[in-house]
Amino acid sequence: MPEKEIHVRGAREHNLQNIEVRIPRDTLAVITGISGSGKSSLAFDTIYAEGQRRFVESLSAYARQFLGLMEKPDVDSIDGLSPAVSIEQKTTHKNPRSTVGTVTEIYDYLRLLYARIGKPHCHSCGRPMLKQTIQEIVDTVLKYAEGTRLQVLSPIVRGRKGEYKELLRQVAKDGFVRARINGEIKDLDDSITLDRNRKHTIEIIVDRLVAGPGIKQRLTDSVQTAIKYAGGLVVIDVPGGKSELFSELMTCPECNISYGEASPRLFSFNTPYGACPGCDGLGHTMEIDPRLVVPDDGKSIAEGAIRAWGMPSGSYFSEIFSAVAKYAGTTLDTAWKAMTKKQQHAFLYGTGEEKLRIKWASDITGHKSETNRPFEGVVHNLQRRYKQSTSSAIREWIESFMTYQPCEACGGKRLNKEALSFTVGSMNIADLTRFNIRESMDFFGKLELNPNEKKISLQIFKEIKERLTFLLNVGVEYLTMNRAAGTL
Ligand SMILES: [Zn+2]
Ligand SMILES: [Zn+2]
CATH class of the missing domain: 1.10.8.280 (ABC transporter ATPase domain-like)
Structure with a gap:
């Protein structure tokens, strides 16, 4: 027969005066009384202490060895009590920077994900940024039709004002013979005079080749040289045909904007690398x-x-x-x-x-x-x-x-322009954290990745899904990742 009540007899813990009490089971019971009257002594030090002792005893001998022996509370008997665990409400996140995403660590994995497979876009014009390894650049060029004449150019100046006398002298000294200056091929030993108030484009001609088998090594060397001189850029030009710009860094082909290596800290609003400079990563200003x-x-x-x-x-x-x-x-x-x-x-x-x-x-x-x-x-x-x-x-x-006031620079998204320009599944990280747990789960379920991206992010997805699933099971699917932890 199911128990109807918890019956405590002879409770003497702390200042309890040998009391007897009956508490109805399976109801919400409240213990009231003036301060010092023994409410906690009855609830925690007697009833819960005994319930927890029974809980520990219900565990296997193996599990018990980690928990130690529990003292029996000072009470004659307690009937109708089940093994119990107590849950304490904890609000330790007073930091205004903490969010659901950061306290569950999901945001840490999102930062890792964006650093690994995020697609960078130019924060000025929105175009995808170029980024390829030297190997990838060479492989692309090796697909050019056999017999195609091509030249490897190193774009050392792209649409900038200046005379560049010293730079041109240095390039000649380093052994280069020709450069394409504003589209025209010039010998570098000629005295070249550039109007200092005009914008110029200077591309050193590093090598001239004919596409075909056997050029791979020479092409690799030339691409490497070009990239070294132009700080990460190389142009493969087919005279009279197309001209392709490649970049080893993340670079916008139009705006001359480059990003450094993407690392997880770029996506953190708690570091100067990622925080919006307008609000120091708080999302609002005072x-x-x-x-x-x-x-x-x-x-x-x-x-x-x-x-x-x-x-x-x-x-x-x-x-x-x-x-x-x-x-x-x-x-x-x-x-x-x-x-x-x-x-x-x-x-x-x-x-x-x-x-x-x-x-x-x-x-x-x-x-x-x-x-x-x-x-x-x-x-x-x-x-x-x-x-x-x-x-x-x-x-x-x-x-x-x-x-x-909401920050004008980031619109409350807390990150700088560069960090916000990376996308996964065409979402930037700040927009992604506006999803609640359920929506985040759906997003990752539907996300389409290429085989390489899948391989790189397999473990990250596992960690993210584990945590999202836990939150779903706990029943807080309505929470959004960007919700301030202090408001929970
Ligand atoms: Zn751009
Ligand atoms: Zn801001």
Whole structure:
């Protein structure tokens, strides 16, 4: 017959006074009482302690040896109790940078995945970046039709202004004979004069070959030389035909933008390599909010409308405000809301280039001083002091005038442009983390990869799927990867 209640007799743990209690089973029971009355002593040190002891005893001898012996609580008897485990609520993730993805380690594997098989795109024009090994470049060229005349070029300057006298001299000194300059073949021992204000393209002619069997070694050497001179680039040109640009680095063929090696840290918003420079990887910025600087627009400045600066009673501050009021064509007794936008702007954001002559006397010494400089504005003043101050009290005080704004540079995606330009299954890593657990599972289920990518990422997928499956089984499929851990 199933037990209906837990019956505790003679509980004397800590300050419990030999009590007897009956608790209904399979219900939600709450133990209440004043502090020190023995709630925890009854719930944890007596009932749970005994339940856990029974749980451990239900395990095999092998498992028990790792857990050690449990003390029997000070109680005469407990009936109707099942083996028990206790689950404690833990909220250890106060760090604003932690997300569901980072605390489950799934994001670590995503970073690895993007570093290994992510497809880079130019962050300026969106074109796929070129990246091939020397071997791959050679293999492509070996497929050219037999008998095709081709030249290996090293593009050392691509559409940049300058005279390049020294560079050309050095190239000739290194033994190269010809270069293609702005599309024209030139001998390098001729004196070449380039207009320093024009954009030029200079490609050294490294080698000339005829496609066919037996050129592989020479082609490899030449491609290697070309790449060395042009910092990762080589052009294979068929005179009168096509001209192909290859890159050993990740390079945009149009914009002259190159990326370094992609490593997992590039996709981390917690490192300077990956974090958006606009928000340091937080996804939002703290900005001075004029509505908090002037919380009551019915007041005039003389009445303390500008909360951050209070009543301009000190001689210096009152002189500044008087000068700004004069500059803006208003008075310190005008209510804030009665001022024009332009007048308010002068107080909040300053006078720009316009200098104000301010004379004041020190409140303490009576010493007279004079300055003549632009007024920076209350908002700019607070911003500047927030950046400069090393006092946490001052920074906290200034934060009381700030509100969170989504970062304009990354739109809240927390990563820099380069990191966001890599895609797997045409998704960048930030967009992928907007998926919830269920959607992430579907995404990886449907992802199409070529055999090489599959091979490289097999283990990574295994780790990701294991963790996603665990979260699905726990029943939190609605959580998104980018959810801040602190909100759970
Ligand atoms: Zn581009
Ligand atoms: Zn940002």
